[in-house]
Amino acid sequence: MIRFIHYINQFFGQIGGEEKAGISPKMIQGSVGPGRLIHKLIEGQGEMIATLICGDNYFSEKTEDALQELLKWIAELKPDLLIAGPAFNAGRYGVACGEICKRVREELGVPSVTGMYPKNPGVELYKKHVYIIETTQDASGMEKAMSKMIRLGLKLVREEPVGKPSEEGYIPKGIKKNVLSNKLASQRAVELLLKKLKGEPFQTEIPFPEVDSVPPALPIRNLRKAKIALVTEGGLVSKGNPDHLESARATHYVKCLIGDLKRLSSEDFESIHRGFDTHFVNEDPNRLVPLDVLRHIEQEGIFKEIFPIYFVTTGVATTLENGRRIGKEIAHELKTGGVSGAILTAT
Amino acid sequence: MLEKEIERAGIPAVLITSLIPTAKMMGANRIVQGVGITHPLGNPRVSQGEEKSLRRKILRAALQLLTEKIENGKVVTPLEMETPSSGKK
Amino acid sequence: MRLEIQNFEVRDIQFSDRTEYLKGVLFINKKELIDLVSIDRRIKEVDIQVAHPGERIRITNILEISEPRIKDGNDDGYYPGIFGRLVKAGQGKTNVLKGSAVFEIGRMPGFYGGVADMEGEGALWTPYSKTHNICILTEPIPGIERVEYGFALKQAGLKASVYLAKTTKGMIPDGVKVFDLNFPSKGFEGLSKIGYLFLLHSHGDSREPFIYGDNSRHYYPTLLHPNEILDGAIVCGHYNISMSIKNTTFALLNHPVILDLYERHGKELNFKGVVIAPEPTSLSEIRRTAMMSAGLLKDFLDVNGVIITKEGGGHTDVDLMQMCEECEQRGIQTVLIDNEWLGPDGTGDLPLLASSQNADAVISVGNVDGMIDLPPMDKVIGGSTMFDFNGDLQGTLNLPIRFIPNAISQVGLTYLTTEEQ
Numbered sequence: 001m002i003r004f005i006h007y008i009n010q011f012f013g014q015i016g017g018e019e020k021a022g023i024s025p026k027m028i029q030g031s032v033g034p035g036r037l038i039h040k041l042i043e044g045q046g047e048m049i050a051t052l053i054c055g056d057n058y059f060s061e062k063t064e065d066a067l068q069e070l071l072k073w074i075a076e077l078k079p080d081l082l083i084a085g086p087a088f089n090a091g092r093y094g095v096a097c098g099e100i101c102k103r104v105r106e107e108l109g110v111p112s113v114t115g116m117y118p119k120n121p122g123v124e125l126y127k128k129h130v131y132i133i134e135t136t137q138d139a140s141g142m143e144k145a146m147s148k149m150i151r152l153g154l155k156l157v158r159e160e161p162v163g164k165p166s167e168e169g170y171i172p173k174g175i176k177k178n179v180l181s182n183k184l185a186s187q188r189a190v191e192l193l194l195k196k197l198k199g200e201p202f203q204t205e206i207p208f209p210e211v212d213s214v215p216p217a218l219p220i221r222n223l224r225k226a227k228i229a230l231v232t233e234g235g236l237v238s239k240g241n242p243d244h245l246e247s248a249r250a251t252h253y254v255k256c257l258i259g260d261l262k263r264l265s266s267e268d269f270e271s272i273h274r275g276f277d278t279h280f281v282n283e284d285p286n287r288l289v290p291l292d293v294l295r296h297i298e299q300e301g302i303f304k305e306i307f308p309i310y311f312v313t314t315g316v317a318t319t320l321e322n323g324r325r326i327g328k329e330i331a332h333e334l335k336t337g338g339v340s341g342a343i344l345t346a347t
Numbered sequence: 348m349l350e351k352e353i354e355r356a357g358i359p360a361v362l363i364t365s366l367i368p369t370a371k372m373m374g375a376n377r378i379v380q381g382v383g384i385t386h387p388l389g390n391p392r393v394s395q396g397e398e399k400s401l402r403r404k405i406l407r408a409a410l411q412l413l414t415e416k417i418e419n420g421k422v423v424t425p426l427e428m429e430t431p432s433s434g435k436k
Numbered sequence: 437m438r439l440e441i442q443n444f445e446v447r448d449i450q451f452s453d454r455t456e457y458l459k460g461v462l463f464i465n466k467k468e469l470i471d472l473v474s475i476d477r478r479i480k481e482v483d484i485q486v487a488h489p490g491e492r493i494r495i496t497n498i499l500e501i502s503e504p505r506i507k508d509g510n511d512d513g514y515y516p517g518i519f520g521r522l523v524k525a526g527q528g529k530t531n532v533l534k535g536s537a538v539f540e541i542g543r544m545p546g547f548y549g550g551v552a553d554m555e556g557e558g559a560l561w562t563p564y565s566k567t568h569n570i571c572i573l574t575e576p577i578p579g580i581e582r583v584e585y586g587f588a589l590k591q592a593g594l595k596a597s598v599y600l601a602k603t604t605k606g607m608i609p610d611g612v613k614v615f616d617l618n619f620p621s622k623g624f625e626g627l628s629k630i631g632y633l634f635l636l637h638s639h640g641d642s643r644e645p646f647i648y649g650d651n652s653r654h655y656y657p658t659l660l661h662p663n664e665i666l667d668g669a670i671v672c673g674h675y676n677i678s679m680s681i682k683n684t685t686f687a688l689l690n691h692p693v694i695l696d697l698y699e700r701h702g703k704e705l706n707f708k709g710v711v712i713a714p715e716p717t718s719l720s721e722i723r724r725t726a727m728m729s730a731g732l733l734k735d736f737l738d739v740n741g742v743i744i745t746k747e748g749g750g751h752t753d754v755d756l757m758q759m760c761e762e763c764e765q766r767g768i769q770t771v772l773i774d775n776e777w778l779g780p781d782g783t784g785d786l787p788l789l790a791s792s793q794n795a796d797a798v799i800s801v802g803n804v805d806g807m808i809d810l811p812p813m814d815k816v817i818g819g820s821t822m823f824d825f826n827g828d829l830q831g832t833l834n835l836p837i838r839f840i841p842n843a844i845s846q847v848g849l850t851y852l853t854t855e856e857q
């Protein structure tokens with residue numbers, strides 16, 4: 001018999017509404033509230049050993065305390081599966097469900113499933129890490145959601161292959177896997193074009209990207225007093241690449257000392273970037289990191305000084321996680337260095 | 348990418364690149380058009396003097412953009428009328 | 437222009453004291469072929485090895501792949517302008533040793549080689565696990581420039597291709613495929629007029645294909661008859677770029693988009709022709725190239741729809757999108773083919789490095805950063821180390837898919853795609 005544990009909040013745990021959202025974790029034997037539905041649906045295959053209840057505010061404000069207790073109980077109870085929620089559109093509840101599902105899987109190796117309405121904030125935060133069954137906005141879709149959650153949960157417990165999001169009912173994880181189609185890409189392309197030309201409905205395989213923009217920083221108020229730093233993604237390093245910067249998809253950045261240097265010479269600098277033909281830049285590195293002319297402009301007093309270090313990395317456009325992290329690290333260095341503005345160059 | 352993270356930390360940053368569409372798609376705020384992929388601030392087809400002159404134009408435009416208050420992404424093309432080379436040799 | 441491809445099926449390859457093709461078996465005089473290739477003073481340590489489908493063999497340091505071919509009749513050559521003498525490709529009879537491929541194998545810092553398994557998990561992802569592969573192994577002489585070694589490799593591979601295909605001269609093929617845009621000559625009314633726009637990488641030496649022997653960067657957008665591409669007018673010249681973002685000569689000769697459009701020509705569509713265009717290195721040139729390409733498609737080929745493919749890394753997503761916009765703005769409907777950049781775990785937010793509101797129909801040929809697990813093989817051809825890879829290549833591997841030839845194929849010669857989880 002498969003051992004189930006159910007996690008719910010104070011409301012579904014029949015303790016109270018908002019006024020009880022601060023209650024600390026509680027463990028109850030057997031099923032409570034919607035847990036009774038689980039109990040009914042799993043009859044013959046599994047049993048509900050316990051229900052864990054926690055107030056949404058408590059979980060949100062004292063997350064680690066809550067988890068410490070909850071995970072301790074779960075470890076002792078040794079369940080085969082954790083079902084959390086479903087949280088429908090309740091934000092704090094959704095986040096709590098997502099977090100506990102993620103942690104039981106990561107720390108205790110227990111498979112988990114939850115359910116949320118697609119606009120629940122918990123979805124964006126947890127869809128990559130946790131299976132979230134798509135639900136209605138409110139509890140009217142309880143039974144449907146619960147049966148899908150259990151169905152998927154049983155597959156996870158039995159280590160059976162999980163089907164596509166549309167088959168199983170979960171919100172796509174935003175993970176794309178390489179798979180083999182049964183048609184050549186060229187064939188799919190021609191057939192897609194014929195559909196498009198006939199005015200028939202068609203589907204693209206690569207959706208439009210969502211641009212994530214950042215509000216512009218406040219401009220430099222007094223350029224004459226400004227410290228300007230140079231940064232490049234073109235892989236221009238000291239000859240010999242002593243810091244071993246990767247030639248593509250860099251995982252880190254390198255600092256190149258320029259001090260009072262008037263220009264970058266081809267004897268001392270080279271580009272190790274493999275994504276473009278580097279010979280023009282190697283002939284004259286100032287074509288990528290424009291120290292020579294920037295130094296002239298500095299000497300004319302247009303701005304105060306060039307930061308004595310420039311920062312280098314390679315091709316981070318194609319690895320967003322690394323790009324973000326490297327960007328944050330460089331930003332930190334610039335801030336510490338009192339830099340007023342940065343000039344970035346890319347191929 | 349890097350440009351965004353630096354701006355996020357409150358330091359104005361300007362990106363010089365030839366491939367404006369990519370910079371825009373990545374959400375860069377301050378963009379100055381560079382010359383070419385293989386020489387963003389250069390042009391192997393012209394004399395050294397002319398190269399330095401175009402480099403100066405680009406840098407002046409970049410510094411200028413750092414002092415401007417902007418709302419969304421802004422693209423500046425200081426070399427609009429000039430035809431760059433692609434290194435056809 | 438009428439092209440007849442005469443296929444001679446290769447069921448097996450064996451070494452022998454005579455190079456000949458007999459009843460589906462290609463016999464190779466190893467020493468003769470080695471001597472022929474070794475004439476080139478730019479290379480040394482020439483060796484020939486063969487790998488068959490199903491053998492537990494891993495081929496490494498793969499730099500290029502071509503197909504044994506020769507013109508039937510008086511002409512003794514192939515690959516006009518780069519190997520054979522300059523004649524117009526795409527007409528007459530061409531003999532092909534079908535089911536075989538010639539691999540150029542070598543090592544040079546800055547050259548990015550591929551890895552192909554003939555059996556097991558890795559074999560599923562490359563079409564070359566189904567061909568009998570003749571591997572031409574060479575080493576560069578000390579001090580040689582990278583681009584020179586590239587030229588030498590090219591000559592070695594093409595030389596071997598033609599030498600082997602010569603064995604079929606005057607023989608009766610197993611099958612013939614005819615390529616002629618004039619057939620059928622009636623009944624095109626009501627069929628969509630479709631063209632193919634083929635973008636070719638042109639970012640510098642060792643990163644470009646050769647069109648009739650000349651670097652792609654020397655070309656402006658132009659019309660080529662599809663037969664010319666099927667018959668050796670374009671040859672891969674990229675060594676300084678990974679397997680996933682270049683088109684091998686083999687893929688060009690068996691260009692799947694062109695073959696597919698030909699299949700449906702006169703039945704479901706009217707295949708009007710092909711435009712080839714370079715991929716320049718500055719935005720203003722990219723815009724000009726896009727404008728001219730769209731012009732050729734609209735004003736000369738008069739198409740309603742176009743399939744556009746690109747070649748190269750992230751930079752050339754910009755070319756692809758500019759082409760898409762120009763075409764759509766001129767009233768030509770577009771379908772694009774491209775690979776995605778999603779990181780090793782497939783979670784990247786930006787699949788492509790450029791976008792356009794007009795790009796509403798894109799076919800994915802897979803995530804180039806995806807990783808693949810390969811089991812150990814019994815034998816390695818081509819060396820157990822590669823400059824671009826840390827570690828020993830014979831054992832179990834966790835390899836980025838970009839190493840596997842034609843796993844990612846920007847012209848669509850692959851079943852690989854992505855699926856959302």
